[in-house]
Amino acid sequence: MSRQAPTLEDVAREAGVSRATVSRVVNGVRNVDPAIQDLVRQAIARTGYAPNRAARSLVTRRTETVALVVSGAGDASEETQDVFTARVFADPFFGRVVSGVVGFLRPRSMHPVLMFAETEESREQVVRYLRQGSADGALVVSTHADDPLPARLAEAAVPAVLFARPARPVPLSYVDLAHRDGGRLAAEHLLAGGRRRVATVSGPLAVPASAERLDGFRAAMARGGHPGSPPRRAASPWRAAGRRSPACSPATRTWTGCSPGTT
Incomplete structure (x- = not known):
């Protein structure tokens, strides 16, 4: 029989504190004495406790993920989709973008979710994914003037930042070069x-x-x-x-x- 996964109660018992205190430490609440935080973290290490992300998301309303969306334009065929994906991964510039995103998110215990949006169907999937709250926000790499995704994200009122100024004004923040x-x-x-x-x-x-x-x-x-x-x-x-x-x-x-x- 498999061993039952450690719970908050197990950690609390090991640390000699209340379950609520363990919960505050796990969720990053700052009004916990640093010495108590150390006790809880040591108890977590000894018990092997791992937070349940699904349960935690219900409390914090955060997924701790950011969608990294690579967006094209038009409605590509399956063959073109393969070419599009291969070109993205072969592009050293995109590699540096991913490295920068991961380097920023990782120290904050957050993770990127890579998504492609080069067809009408995939764009709908991205918008639906973000509207459902499956990610805390999106960083959109969209470089084509005819790309309809930025406008759709703005209409859906989902949190998104564009990598580069859009060709047509949309009410979304963007980061760009001069x-x-x-x-x-x-x-x-x-x-x-x-x-x-x-x-x-x-x-x-x-x-x-x-x-x-x-x-x-x-x-x-x-x-x-x-x-x-x-x-x-x-x-x-x-x-x-x-x-x-x-x-x-x-x-x-x-x-x-x-x-x-x-x-």
């Missing part, structure tokens, strides 16, 4: 080095970050006396293969890349 400033700094650097025949390689212009970087680059070139620059521009996917562009040939001498994670 892309126009990045493009401007690249152009100013090239002009300061005496470069005059300049081409640029941008990411897909349907992605707001790519368009903003190109705008900043062109504006700086115009201020430097080169209106209409760059005369040569190539748009490529944000993948290593996409950087093998004619605009990067030795004849152009100088170019600026707009793909995250490239050098």
Whole structure:
């Protein structure tokens, strides 16, 4: 017969405190004397007690999880879904995003739940999952201008933060970089080095970050006396293969890349 799992009562008996005190320590309530907290934690270690997350969620109304949603656009076929998923996991930029999210959540005893939303069905699943309270919130990696998910999350009134500014205004918070400033700094650097025949390689212009970087680059070139620059521009996917562009040939001498994670 399997051994019964330790309970709060077992921990309380081991620590010599009340069940309510153990519950407060387990749930992170701060108004417990530090010495008592240490006694309870030692008793938890000795008994092997593990909180029941389902029961704890009923009390705290928290799941201690955050959905990390990678969102595409359109309604992909099954074959395209496989390609989409493979591309996400092969992208070193996404790997750094995941690392940052895990690094922030783990010390807070929280965990990410990875979700994909590249089809109409999967977008509905994400919205339903979040509306049911299955996660405490969502961090949404959405880079395509036509992606309908941000607007749907706003309509559903679920807690979500976008990774990058959406192409169309939605009442959701977002975190982004100063892309126009990045493009401007690249152009100013090239002009300061005496470069005059300049081409640029941008990411897909349907992605707001790519368009903003190109705008900043062109504006700086115009201020430097080169209106209409760059005369040569190539748009490529944000993948290593996409950087093998004619605009990067030795004849152009100088170019600026707009793909995250490239050098």
